[in-house]
Amino acid sequence: MSDLTVKEIGIANAVTPGEAGGDMVARYMRPGTLSLAALPPLSLYVHLPWCLKKCPYCDFNSHEQAGSLPEARYLSALRADLEAALPFIWGRRVHSIFIGGGTPSLFSPGGIDQLITDVRARLPLEPACEITLEANPGTFERGRFRGYRQAGVTRLSVGVQSFDDAKLQALGRVHDGAQARAALEEASRAFETFNLDLMYALPGQTLAELDADLKQALSFSPPHLSIYHLTIEPNTFFAKHPPAVPDDDTSSDMLDLIADRTAQAGLERYEVSAFAKPGHRCQHNLNYWQFGDYLGIGAGAHSKLSFPHRIVRQIRFRDPAKYMDQALAGAAIAQDEEVSRDQLPFEFMLNVLRLREGFELARFSERTGLPISAIQAALKGAEDKGLIERDWQWVKPTPKGFDFLSDLQELFL
Numbered sequence: 001m002s003d004l005t006v007k008e009i010g011i012a013n014a015v016t017p018g019e020a021g022g023d024m025v026a027r028y029m030r031p032g033t034l035s036l037a038a039l040p041p042l043s044l045y046v047h048l049p050w051c052l053k054k055c056p057y058c059d060f061n062s063h064e065q066a067g068s069l070p071e072a073r074y075l076s077a078l079r080a081d082l083e084a085a086l087p088f089i090w091g092r093r094v095h096s097i098f099i100g101g102g103t104p105s106l107f108s109p110g111g112i113d114q115l116i117t118d119v120r121a122r123l124p125l126e127p128a129c130e131i132t133l134e135a136n137p138g139t140f141e142r143g144r145f146r147g148y149r150q151a152g153v154t155r156l157s158v159g160v161q162s163f164d165d166a167k168l169q170a171l172g173r174v175h176d177g178a179q180a181r182a183a184l185e186e187a188s189r190a191f192e193t194f195n196l197d198l199m200y201a202l203p204g205q206t207l208a209e210l211d212a213d214l215k216q217a218l219s220f221s222p223p224h225l226s227i228y229h230l231t232i233e234p235n236t237f238f239a240k241h242p243p244a245v246p247d248d249d250t251s252s253d254m255l256d257l258i259a260d261r262t263a264q265a266g267l268e269r270y271e272v273s274a275f276a277k278p279g280h281r282c283q284h285n286l287n288y289w290q291f292g293d294y295l296g297i298g299a300g301a302h303s304k305l306s307f308p309h310r311i312v313r314q315i316r317f318r319d320p321a322k323y324m325d326q327a328l329a330g331a332a333i334a335q336d337e338e339v340s341r342d343q344l345p346f347e348f349m350l351n352v353l354r355l356r357e358g359f360e361l362a363r364f365s366e367r368t369g370l371p372i373s374a375i376q377a378a379l380k381g382a383e384d385k386g387l388i389e390r391d392w393q394w395v396k397p398t399p400k401g402f403d404f405l406s407d408l409q410e411l412f413l
Contacts, residue, residue: 022087024087024088024333024336025087025088028088028305028307028310028312029307029308029309030309031309032309032310032338033309033310033341034308034309034310034311034341034344034368034369034370035308035309035369036306036307036308036309036311036366036367036368036369037366038366039092039293039306039307040287040290040291040292040293040306040366040367041095041287041290041292041293042089042092042093042094042095042292042293042294042295043094043095043096043097043098043284043287043288043292043293043294043295044094044096044097044098044119044123044294044295044296044297045097045098045100045284045294045295045296045297045298045301045302045303046078046097046098046099046100046115046119046296046297046298046301047061047100047101047102047296047297047298047299047300047301047316048074048099048100048101048102048103048104048106048107048298049061049062049063049101049102049298049299049300049320050062050063050064050065050069050101050102050103050106050320051063051064051065051101051102051103051106051136052064052065052103052106052136052138052139052174053172053174054172054237055171055172055173056171056172056236056237056238056241057171057172057230057231057232057233057236057237057238058233058236059233059234059235059236060101060102061102061299061300061318062101062102062103063102063320065106069106069107070320070324071107071108071111072111073324074320074324075111075114075115075118076324076328077323077324077327077328077332078115078118078297078298078327079118080327080328080330080332081297081298081316081327081332082118082119082122082123082297083122084327084330084331084332085295085297085303085332086122086123088295088303088305089123089295089305092124092293093123093124093125093126094119094123094124094125094126094129095126095129095130095283095287095292096129096130096131096132096283096284096287097116097119097125097129097130097131097132097284098132098134098284098285099112099115099131099132099133099134099153100134101134102134103134103135103136103138103139103159104133104134104135105133105134105135105136105139105144105148106136106139108147109144109147109148109150109151110147110151112133112147112148112151112152112153113150113151113152116131116151116152116153117152120152129154130154130155130282130283130284131152131153131154131155132153132154132155132156132157132195132282132284133148133153133155133156133157134157134159135148135156135157135158135159135183135187136158136159136174136175137158137159137160137175137179137180137182137183137184138173138174138175138179142182142186144186145183145186145187145190145191146186146189146190148190149190149191153191154191154192154193155191155193155194155195155282156187156190156191156194156195157194157195157197157226158180158183158184158187158194158195158196158197159197160180160183160184160196160197160198160217161173161197161198161199162177162180162198162199162202162213163177163180163181163212163213163216163217164177164209164212164213165177166204167202167203167204167205167209167213168180170202170203170204170243171199171202171203171230172237177216181216184196184220184222185220188220188221188222193223193224193280194222194223194224195222195223195224195225195226195282196217196220196222196224196225196226197226197227197228198213198214198217198225198226198227198228199227199228199229199230200213200227200228200229200230200251200254200255200258201229201230201245201246201250201251201254202230202245203230203243203244203245204243204244204245205245205246205254206246207250207253207254207257210254210257210258211257211261214257214258214261214262215261218261218262218265221265222267223276223277223280224274224275224276224277224280224281224282225262225267225274225275225276226273226274226275227258227262227273227275228273229251229255229273230245232245262275269356270355270356270357271285271289271354271355271356272354272402272405286355288351289351289352289354289355290351290352290355290359290363290367291347291348291351291352291363291367291368292367293305293306296314296316297316297332298316298323299316299317299318299319299320299323299324300315300316300317300318300323301315301316302314302315302316303315304339306367309369310338310339311338311339311344311368311369312336312337312338312339313336313337313339314333314335314336315333315334315335315336316332316333316334317332317334318334341370344368344369344370344374345368345370345374345375345378345412346409346412346413347368348364348367348368348412349375349378349409349412350409350412353388353397353401353405353408353409354405355396356396356397356402357396358388358394358395358396358397359394359395359396360393360394361390361392361393361394361395362393375412378411378412379395381411382401382408382411385411386398386400386401387400387401387404387407387408387411388401388408
């Protein structure tokens, strides 16, 4: 999620060299063209950028671990980054925390405990704050997941992708099917809720092979399942050396199979790629999709922060070594820019239309500071094309709109 909207709007403005956090806050608080009556919920994203091996399809800010992990120094940098960011979010409570990567489970349970302790000491958390950690079966050791649970993690997200050894090898994953199964067994014992990540339309994958993956995944009764279509992203190994992947018709059949199998297992498809049992939706991702705010700390992390008269995006330095140097010097932000009025309707709709239940019309004005009239023409066009249904209070994508989501979102550009 986190990269998509930022890529779409193309942030390019650099922070003024030497600009202090207090100066930036004063600039953000000056009068502007928007009028937000209330600030949205706030989440915290923490990026841990290292992994054992860069996957050929991955375009995230991840870096292969070379030598020993600089865990202690990076945790110090995160602490300094968070402290410097506090003036942006004074008085706001954090509803969810997501520790992503990279492969966060390369960090020790003790390191994750220190990270969560540092956050709790500096930010007020909601009593039921969801704290998610991404984990890779290739870093799995028995007892490690329990260590994360004891550190304060409430939800684990296990990046399985497939149980088929040949498909895992084609994806460049460092684990095999046996390790994936062992990790999920441990996750189900250590956590009341967890997510299982799968991918489909993999190189050479057949419908029968996907069905086998789905049956294996659902045998663990995951409370939450995320299933992503493999996409060939620019500047990846797969972009330079494209694999043979299923055609569009086969991919469509695969999505139909996913819908059938998950429904039979009692998982509701509440977002394009997310399926959950009642009470197990991912609150952190829901905040993204509902155009909430998030503070991102860590190498390359993105933030979206609302102020009474503007919405601002920030990006931290991407290179881990440079990030640590800059964060420890109190200057982790590499870029920041105000989101312009004409970008906001698309930004908002790009996210909320991913939700099957859609959004309340009042939330558009509440989260963007713009009047409903800013999207009325596009809403009418979408309704005329049969892509949404709406009444005076609610808008949601039709089944056709959900299937042709990109076409629907583009109407709001």
